[in-house]
Amino acid sequence: MGCINCIKRCPTQAIRVRNKKAQINSKFCIDCGECIRVCPHHAKHAIYDTMEDLKQFEYTVALPAPSLYSQFNNLDDVNIVLNALLLMGFDDVFEVSAAAELVSEATREYLSKNPDKLPVISTACPSVVRLIRVRFPNLIPNLLPLNPPVEVAAILAVRRAMEKTGLPREKIGIIFISPCPSKVTYARAPLGTDHSEVDKVLAIKDVYPRLLSCMKAVGEEPPEIGTSGKIGVSWGRSGGEASGLFTEDYLAADGIENVIRVLEDMEDQKFTNLKFVELNACNGGCVGGVLTVENPYVAEVKLKRLRKYMPVARSHMESEGEELVRWTSMVQYEPVFHLGDTMMESFARLNQVERLLKKFPGLDCGSCGAPTCKALAEDIVRGEAAESDCIYFLRDNVHKLTKEVARLAADIEEGDGDSYSKFRAMTSYIVRISDEMNQLDRKEGRNQNDDKGTD
Incomplete structure (x- = not known):
């Protein structure tokens, strides 16, 4: 349609409309899915795997995200969902919420041992980590150097599957059922580790209809295969991760615009006496991902109701647990917004940008295909646009x-x-x-x- 909804809402100005087509610059994109959420024409779709891709493995393990449980009405036992996944064709199930409890335990230990690095920023949302990496480099030392629950779950699932089946790693498929495209990108280009153990990523919205029919076939008293409690299941909503740290000195924000506001205030050192900052790019947390089917606020209520009668936690760190959870490589600053390769070149191009801005009206109307007049000026300096685009x-x-x-x-x-x-x-x-x-x-x-x- 040639509209400009997406370019106005992209948090990193990664989108341009050229010849009536929206184009995404992968260097700037943080895979938050905001463009998918705001597009009224449904012109954008997330890229993820399908059930057909599972046929290449002899043994498959499903990794259900905690937000998956919030998609169903009147669900009072997660074992119904877990057994339905087995009926769908998966050979085994490993809850991401169980791994989340291990990460919560490791986080509590990290906070107690590193008081000089407070406040610590959660690294559970890959989009937030990518945003910090390209736009807030001064906050990189504050990132929690722990793997997200999905990675910890994948590592543990691989070990259990290899011990149970005796199959080599390449014949075992670790399949994550994701609420957002950010996790898809993480599986293919992980942060904090060189290689992710997640082989394929399915969307909750694709699994949901098949899972519904399988849930009807599960008996009233399904076998007990769940291994997580309140702490793990709570990770599916905003504030759930922080609540598992047993501290009141935390801040939780959701929605990419609110996340940016919090990070800007953190750079200005406006927050004092905070130990932990939980940030989620999606509204409401993972329950608000663009690959889900339920309204995020309704899903949050369902998740709270489900966890009401669950034990506090059922998974605990073993002696080798710290090795599983820790990052193996640190996140590095990506200077994608620099105008030149050297400081002198950047300053020279910045002067060109300033001169161009004096020619433009400063309306930020988006008719040129760029979100702001400044963005257009930068595109011109980079050789990607012309003055006549305005x-x-x-x-x-x-x-x-x-x-x-x-x-x-x-x-x-x-x-x-x-x-x-x-x-x-x-x-x-x-x-x-x-x-x-x-x-x-x-x-x-x-x-x-x-x-x-x-x-």
Whole structure:
């Protein structure tokens, strides 16, 4: 449709609309899924695996996210969902919420041993970690250097599957059932570790209809295979991770815009006496992921109701547990927003940006396909756009050319100078006007499409 909803809401300005198509710059993208959430035309879709991809493995283990339990009405026993996953065709199930309890235990220990690094920022949401890596490098030392629960669950699931079956690693498929595209990217390009043990990622919204029919086939008293309690299941909603640390000195924020506001305040050192900061890119936490089916606020209520009669925790750290949970490599700053390869080049290009900004109206209308006038100026400096992409700049140019043509026509009529040479000059001006008017018509045609939509 050529609308600009996505470019206005992208937290890292990773999207541009060129020739009526939205294009994502993978260097800037943090895979938060905000563009999918706000697009009224459903033009964007997350990339993930399908059930057909599971056929390449001899033995498959499902890793259900805690937010999966919140998608069903009147669910009072997680064992119904876990046994339904086995009926779906999985050979085994390992709860991510069980691994979450191990991470909570390791976090409590880390906070007690590292008082000089407070406040600590949760690394459970890959989008938040990626955001900090590209936009808030000063906060990288505050990141909790522990693997997210999905990775810990995958490592433990691989060990258990190899011991149980005797199969080599390549014949075992570890399948995560995800609420968001951020976890899909993590499985393919993990942070804090060189390689993820998650082989495939399915979307909750794809698994949900199949799982519903299988849940009906599960008896009233399903076999007890669940291994998590309140702490682990609570990770599915905002504030759930922090609640498992048994401290009141924490802050929990959800929604990417709120996350950015908190990180900006942290950079300005506005928070005091905080031990832990839990941040989730999706509204409501993982229950608000774009790959779920239930309203996030309804899902949060369901999750609270489900955990009401559960034990506090059922999984505890073993002697080798710290080795599983710890990062094997640190997150490094990614200077994707730099305008040049060197500081001198960056300063020179920054001056060019400032000069361009004086030409532009400063309306940040998005008609050029960039979210702001500054973003367009930076694109021009990088060689990815032109000044004529700005409708207002182009219109002013056309007016100037029109006045010049009128002046030349008047000179020819008066017979001043070489009429022929001036005629040729006027002709070239007319050609330029024609080209720029065509550009203007194309841009205004895109804006008419915007009026037909919701933008």
